[in-house]
Amino acid sequence: MILSTLVVLGSLVSVLVVVLLRGAPALSVSMLTQTSTGGYYLGKEGGILNAIIGSAYLVGGATAIAVVISLPTALYLNEYASRSKLASFARQSLDVLWSVPSIIYGVFGFTLMVYLGIRASLLGGIMALALLELPIMIRAMDEVMRMIPLKLKESSYALGATKLETALNVTVRQASPGVTMGVLLAVGRAIGDAASVLFTAGYTDSIPRSLFDPVASLPLAVFFQLGTPFPEVQQRAYASGFILLVIVLSLNVASRLLTKRAAAYAIK
């Protein structure tokens, strides 16, 4: 037990240390506050603000769309269709979608964009990432909602509540820690995913000003900068990776805190 804990902790720490050591020479405040100049392949100047903001736009938009679709879907699966064939088929399909590699979402999103006549853009990236997030969110929410005891809903029905009132007031509240967890799980996966935004969002040195502009992202910043033959730019890749890691880790901590807060009113 202690050994396995050490192995897990050790790998986390060593990843952090290696990335930090290799990226340290390039890490600076300007990395965080400036957009890059001189092309992203060769860019030895400026920062990666374009990628940080780009990732925030992409993940923010995708998560908003995914939540709006996931929550009603999970509620429907539990309150209205709980043990139907439709529900079990939907769950199985979602599990398959969950394990679909993200490059497939990228390619699928790209095909969709070709049909719709959209270029590589913020909109395209948001679509692909939303697709990637959906199965994770729905299944995570679905699992916590399934664990809510019937007795709890019964006390709402016994007061003359409708299914909808029970779903919105009892199920959502009781499941809110799990829902928060599910959302942040999906955000964590989306923010670090390079493959799905590779074709769909493109890459750029500037911050997008509309949904139809191409947009940079952190994972692709790492990818492109590491692919150059220049050691200075490779250092910048590690620095970008470190920034991404810090963001993911803080999301993780935030999810723990938020989940705890959301659990305050839940019935144990």
Added chain:
Amino acid sequence: MKVERLSKTHISVQKLNVFYEGHHALKDVTVDIPEKQITCIIGPSGCGKTTFLKSLDRLIDLTENVEVTGRILFDGIDVLDKQVDILDIRKRMGLIAQTPNPLPMSIYDNVAYGLRIHGTSDKRELDETVERCLQVSSLWNEVKNRLTEPASKLSAGQQQRLCLARALAVRPEVLLCDEPTSSLDPISAGHIERQLFALRQDYTIVFVTHTLRQAKRLADHVIFLYLGQLVEHGPTETIFTNPSDPRTKAYIEGAFG
């Protein structure tokens, strides 16, 4: 000493049959439940007491693969008629469950919940009802300074009194109690019992219990169910001192249970 009070029928159950996936849980149960009295349903575990109770407000609909036949006339309305507004029926029949089951919200919101879903949004009316109901369930003094705290922070006994207040908030006519004291410590159980006993002035109370002494203390009327059949029913005095069926006699003498 209880005085026999004359009372008209509030709920009339006629030829009630319930099947769970082929299992015949209630068999041709026909009985009248008098208004503003306590009717206790007694019988050994698995005899259909809870099933009977859940049929009255059709909460049994939430169970899968269940079939209910017969008639349950509540103020002349057949509860089992699928056309009937069951939400209104459920509003008029409060439920106190076996284990306290507060909703995942604050103490205040738990009591206000029923009113809100039935369309009350006036803050003053909500405040008044919450206070009145918490006082009836004698919880007010313990929680008046912590109404916004999660209901899950209360003790089990307090939670059950909260559930009573929640049920009373929508002004029901009937209280369905499914062994509401069985999971509580003796002091909390006594609390709940005394409150329900006082409430029989204003409410028709149907009370499931497997404790004979509790039935003796509370009931005006007793219904004895055994293996899904109604064996005997009548005034408490008669059932306990002079039962007509040998099975009732054996049960109240503690021969089985």
